[in-house]
């Protein structure tokens with residue numbers, strides 16, 4: 001059915017005529033004509049001459065006339081032919097033929113070719129069949145359209161009964177067509193109201209309807225048949241989907257705007273070209289630098305706008321060129337050109353140009369270097385000058401032992417006697433030392449701290465006493481004052497005194513006894529007025545009894561002894577310390593973590609605190625970072641406190657990589673310290689690291 005597939009307007013006579021009909025010749029008898037009528041269903045038989053050209057038509061009426069005249073069956077038909085025959089050429093279009101048939105009294109015609117030779121006939125039946133085929137075709141097309149339509153389609157007849165519901169409507173409304181065909185739309189699809197379109201016969205566009213729980217945008221169209229509304233159709237569009245698309249479009253627009261703004265305020269120049277090397281974007285910095293109007297630059301080939309540009313080459317080859325120097329006008333600039341690749345194809349290139357002239361960058365680097373040097377200088381100077389920022393008010397405690405200790409320390413602060421602060425690591429020994437200095441008449445002078453464990457052994461002496469000019473190769477030309485000199489008039493805090501070598505112990509004893517010492521390589525003794533506060537977490541008396549610490553020095557140091565109890569012996573301090581550290585870290589981080597759950601506090605209270613207050617402080621600092629909702633919960637504690645053990649079966653151990661690494665490091669160090677009986681020098685040796693490195697790790701891990 002090629003013809004049918006063409007559509008009715010494209011139909012030609014040849015497509016729907018009855019071809020190869022029998023014909024009569026002038027000499028043929030009436031009998032012959034009767035036989036042909038008897039064999040075919042024709043209403044007329046074309047008559048032709050010897051060349052096959054049409055000469056007339058013998059209709060059934062002509063035949064009846066001949067019979068009524070009583071003529072013999074042997075008579076030739078020529079005397080009875082209709083001579084005025086309706087003829088149509090093979091190529092005549094359907095519409096033309098339709099018109100001919102409507103006006104023809106015979107109701108049929110003869111199809112001829114360009115030489116008037118008979119090729120067939122056409123009848124009203126042929127026309128009707130063609131129309132049927134046309135209707136079938138239209139129907140098939142219509143069906144294909146509404147089946148494939150993205151929008152839903154519901155059609156009703158004049159009584160509001162559903163006549164059609166396409167697959168898109170089925171999925172939108174959640175009903176199957178066969179279940180609702182011939183049902184009242186009003187009843188099965190409440191909300192989809194056809195009343196108005198049926199009453200007015202007018203199209204209604206963009207009505208919002210709520211049908212089957214879905215927000216729809218509906219267009220109602222009447223179906224008009226011979227001037228009367230014979231039904232209506234509704235085209236449905238899902239509003240939620242529309243809104244989603246609109247929201248996506250909006251966010252893409254916002255993103256585009258944001259990106260454009262970012263690119264425009266970027267200090268560097270940015271230019272983008274398409275695959276042909278034509279500019280599609282220029283940021284404001286680049287436009288300003290080259291004096292361009294971005295709008296004018298867009299669309300032009302990059303080589304016509306920017307001198308020496310190679311961006312079009314990168315857009316063609318896809319080979320990036322990064323960090324290249326390019327001379328532009330009288331300066332050199334750093335440029336990078338990168339291809340833009342989409343689905344594996346180069347679709348353009350982006351060029352970035354650093355506007356700081358390289359000399360300017362070098363100058364900036366020089367200035368930064370010099371600032372850094374200055375900063376280091378002032379930092380060291382400040383350290384030399386020494387200062388404290390903790391006072392007795394900074395020592396938080398509700399435990400009677402610590403309160404009493406604070407009172408004793410306050411009293412001791414007024415004098416000049418040497419103080420020995422003892423206590424486990426992290427109990428606040430330095431805090432006490434600073435508080436003593438701040439409460440003493442020396443508060444306006446230097447507080448100098450020396451960590452006897454953190455300074456490498458061979459440097460200890462020069463750190464303590466300084467060195468004379470030219471004392472050793474590499475020494476500063478004018479010599480260098482030691483910490484004792486720097487602390488003159490103030491306080492020297494000798495932390496980790498238990499780790500001091502025997503040689504240095506003797507020299508320290510001399511300072512304490514005679515208030516004088518020699519610089520390394522010096523010849524003149526230097527007199528100083530320094531108050532010594534020493535601290536240790538080791539059992540000094542034990543060291544003395546084992547001969548590892550000079551007894552005379554011990555007695556010199558131990559004039560006033562302050563022994564700070566470990567945190568596990570004063571659990572009542574945990575809560576006030578937690579709140580104190582919360583305030584401290586909220587201030588530092590700008591957070592608002594103000595509370596801790598009872599369960600978390602329970603864990604903290606039950607813990608044995610080997611790292612004492614420092615460990616608690618580290619834990620709170622960490623938890624403030626992790627906490628949500630302003631309250632510290634168990635999940636904010638490190639894994640080793642939550643009770644998770646690394647390597648356990650079940651859920652993965654909590655904490656991130658750093659936490660877990662810290663946990664493992666802590667275990668290693670704690671066991672080494674246990675094995676060495678708390679002797680850090682020994683522990684460091686066992687672990688194969690320097691004493692100062694061990695010390696750093698203890699601080700970091702809050703042990």
Ligand SMILES: Nc1ncnc2c1ncn2[C@@H]1O[C@H](COP(=O)(O)OP(=O)(O)OP(=O)(O)O)[C@@H](O)[C@H]1O
Nearest residue numbers: 394395396424425426427428429430431537613614
């Ligand atoms: N009672 C306290 N109130 C407030 N903060 C405290 C208290 N005790 C200790 N800290 C804090 O704990 C941390 C450790 O204190 P500090 O350095 O004084 O301990 P330490 O005993 O000298 O430790 P180490 O023996 O390791 O040198 C510091 O940040 C300190 O401010």
